[in-house]
Amino acid sequence: xxxxxxxxxxxxxxxxxxxxxxxxxxxxxxxxxxxxxxxxxxxxxxxxxxxxxxxxxxxxxxxxxxxxxxxxxxxxxxxxxxxxxxxxxxxxxxxxxxxxxxxxxxxxxxxxxxxxxxxxxxxxxxxxxxxxxxxxxxxxxxxxxxxxxxxxxxxxxxxxxxxxxxxxxxxxxxxxxxxxxxxxxxxxxxxxxxxxxxxxxxxxxxxxxxxxxxxxxxxxxxxxxxxxxxxxxxxxxxxxxxxxxxxxxxxxxxxxxxxxxxxxxxxxxxxxxxxxxxxxxxxxxxxxxxxxxxxxxxxxxxxxxxxxxxxxxxxxxxxxxxxxxxxxxxxxxxxxxxxxxxxxx
Amino acid sequence: xxxxxxxxxxxxxxxxxxxxxxxxxxxxxxxxxxxxxxxxxxxxxxxxxxxxxxxxxxxxxxxxxxxxxxxxxxxxxxxxxxxxxxxxxxxxxxxxxxxxxxxxxxxxxxxxxxxxxxxxxxxxxxxxxxxxxxxxxxxxxxxxxxxxxxxxxxxxxxxxxxxxxxxxxxxxxxxxxxxxxxxxxxxxxxxxxxxxxxxxxxxxxxxxxxxxxxxxxxxxxxxxxxxxxxxxxxxxxxxxxxxxxxxxxxxxxxxxxxxxxxxxxxxxxxxxxxxxxxxxxxxxxxxxxxxxxxxxxxxxxxxxxxxxxxxxxxxxxxxxxxxxxxxxxxxxxxxxxxxxxxxxx
DNA sequence: AAGAAAATGATTGACGTATATCATTTTTGC
DNA sequence: GCAAAAATGATATACGTCAATCATTTTCTT
Numbered sequence: 001x002x003x004x005x006x007x008x009x010x011x012x013x014x015x016x017x018x019x020x021x022x023x024x025x026x027x028x029x030x031x032x033x034x035x036x037x038x039x040x041x042x043x044x045x046x047x048x049x050x051x052x053x054x055x056x057x058x059x060x061x062x063x064x065x066x067x068x069x070x071x072x073x074x075x076x077x078x079x080x081x082x083x084x085x086x087x088x089x090x091x092x093x094x095x096x097x098x099x100x101x102x103x104x105x106x107x108x109x110x111x112x113x114x115x116x117x118x119x120x121x122x123x124x125x126x127x128x129x130x131x132x133x134x135x136x137x138x139x140x141x142x143x144x145x146x147x148x149x150x151x152x153x154x155x156x157x158x159x160x161x162x163x164x165x166x167x168x169x170x171x172x173x174x175x176x177x178x179x180x181x182x183x184x185x186x187x188x189x190x191x192x193x194x195x196x197x198x199x200x201x202x203x204x205x206x207x208x209x210x211x212x213x214x215x216x217x218x219x220x221x222x223x224x225x226x227x228x229x230x231x232x233x234x235x236x237x238x239x240x241x242x243x244x245x246x247x248x249x250x251x252x253x254x255x256x257x258x259x260x261x262x263x264x265x266x267x268x269x270x271x272x273x274x275x276x277x278x279x280x281x282x283x284x285x286x287x288x289x290x291x292x293x294x295x296x297x298x299x300x301x302x303x304x305x306x307x308x309x310x311x312x313x314x315x316x317x318x319x320x321x322x323x324x325x326x327x328x329x330x331x332x333x334x335x336x337x338x339x340x341x342x343x344x345x
Numbered sequence: 346x347x348x349x350x351x352x353x354x355x356x357x358x359x360x361x362x363x364x365x366x367x368x369x370x371x372x373x374x375x376x377x378x379x380x381x382x383x384x385x386x387x388x389x390x391x392x393x394x395x396x397x398x399x400x401x402x403x404x405x406x407x408x409x410x411x412x413x414x415x416x417x418x419x420x421x422x423x424x425x426x427x428x429x430x431x432x433x434x435x436x437x438x439x440x441x442x443x444x445x446x447x448x449x450x451x452x453x454x455x456x457x458x459x460x461x462x463x464x465x466x467x468x469x470x471x472x473x474x475x476x477x478x479x480x481x482x483x484x485x486x487x488x489x490x491x492x493x494x495x496x497x498x499x500x501x502x503x504x505x506x507x508x509x510x511x512x513x514x515x516x517x518x519x520x521x522x523x524x525x526x527x528x529x530x531x532x533x534x535x536x537x538x539x540x541x542x543x544x545x546x547x548x549x550x551x552x553x554x555x556x557x558x559x560x561x562x563x564x565x566x567x568x569x570x571x572x573x574x575x576x577x578x579x580x581x582x583x584x585x586x587x588x589x590x591x592x593x594x595x596x597x598x599x600x601x602x603x604x605x606x607x608x609x610x611x612x613x614x615x616x617x618x619x620x621x622x623x624x625x626x627x628x629x630x631x632x633x634x635x636x637x638x639x640x641x642x643x644x645x646x647x648x649x650x651x652x653x654x655x656x657x658x659x660x661x662x663x664x665x666x667x668x669x670x671x672x673x674x675x676x677x678x679x680x681x682x683x684x685x686x687x688x689x690x
Numbered sequence: 691a692a693g694a695a696a697a698t699g700a701t702t703g704a705c706g707t708a709t710a711t712c713a714t715t716t717t718t719g720c
Numbered sequence: 721g722c723a724a725a726a727a728t729g730a731t732a733t734a735c736g737t738c739a740a741t742c743a744t745t746t747t748c749t750t
Contacts, residue, residue: 185530
């Protein structure tokens, strides 16, 4: 019933504990024959090392860093909150977690924050890859030290990180397109598209996915040029005010960016009966209220809490030299006014 | 940098290790004064016991059982698969997991399976509470032994279990209602409602939620009587064939139950151009295909994989005498044809 | 076959907690 | 103030792995 130990393996293989240890921990200087004997014994017994014992022995404090944008947005605030909530569990698991903030949307600040981690011998670093599209020397240096890199929410080129944890933004955009298509019930319409910046990979992916679906399956729905708002409320509000007063009847809005305060304000003024079908990203309190009041109809949400949990579990597994835990694909939650989380009421 | 040990606590409190141990492990026979000193030291140092060491010391193999319906449905199959995927991680964590199957939808079989666990000293048991609405003696006996009980997917009365892991089915039904409402774009319509059985709590909750929304916010959409299909393909197919040939123009279908094979077959014959807006539960391969072919428009999915992970993490935490890990609320995934998981293609 | 190199065996001490034993001190009741 | 009871201290072992040391054996080289 109890799991076999390395002693059991050694005994079965007919070698000493030391040799078994040399094999399973790849210390080298072992004859081919012994390697085979040990591996056979491992397979036969189904030996897996006892992580608790390994951790204890190494008295290893996994050292992780999360580099996150400051709480300028509700969304980033939720990330910070989730880390705080996990603090106790991390501590008992012997994980030391440093959280470093940088100014949101500032790729230079991010690069600087990352460079500050070099030489500190972190086991793993997770960060929001916002805008860090280009080659990053800090990242390369960190990886050269053996630090594992996980990107969150917004990816960097694949060859510069170990894992990406976030949604597929093309899919998200396609989903938004499908829902807006549905909402027209076969009738023609015209959609206003907004985004923070098309230079941000996640925003542009969403826009592209959205366009694909509308153009392919809902040909009688028109699409406006994308309004870039830098995720700033004022800019968004002004742009929309202009658009919504046009003669052309707007039937829907899709904001592929974050920051919906300006959008909601504009809608509350210009669309008081909520006739326009509106889809946005990320469930802030603003959006929650707007959903309940009928100004926003659907919110796609990344659920950063889950992403943080995933990142933590993944980095711990890697540090333990375990395969990543089985994790079903992340897809954005789709909120309407009827399935809002009870915590947010 | 490194975490304080119980020795550190004892030293700071000015008591022996033995006394500190007596306090933190509640062994009793300690003077009030010492208790206070130790607790103060714990607080001051932020001591939390090292779980790895504790586990090792106790050489404790958490003993868990999952009692699941057999793989009669895709949905239950996914549950089994996820447990299999987690096997390695469980093993390294010293968790012994027994999976017991019972005949799906048979409350007696479930009760019997549960009674078989009595006296085996399980730390935790998770099961699909299907139909086990009434007072269950096995459950009471298990809990009396100290076994922690988690219900999955379908709950039992609150006072008979420790946790429920599953979605809020009223919310799910409301969400379906909202989406069907959206899909009519203001036009009138008529919805056919189906369910496995209104005696199943989850099915009836969904129907109720659905009704609430349609009646409140979409008064010009009519709702049929609920067709009960016992989740059997034949019955579903026949009933629908009848309904879909009626003179009254059906605009939408909501199946609150599981088992969509019959539904999809009927639609493929009677609604070849996919004009009817159709929402179902659980993403089987049948549903996946139907989404891609346009016969089904939306699938609400519980993501049993995530539920299994949650259940495992929760039961382990409880067995370690830890608070439950921070877990964002479970809400059903909403699939359209554009955000299907890549694994299922 | 001798010497060098490689492989193996035997053993040990951490790591931090749980748990137990036994001796000693302090407190309590009367 | 004395005996009984309660509390405390001191100490030891086990848990399984990791990492190290040192002695010994086997294999290779020429």
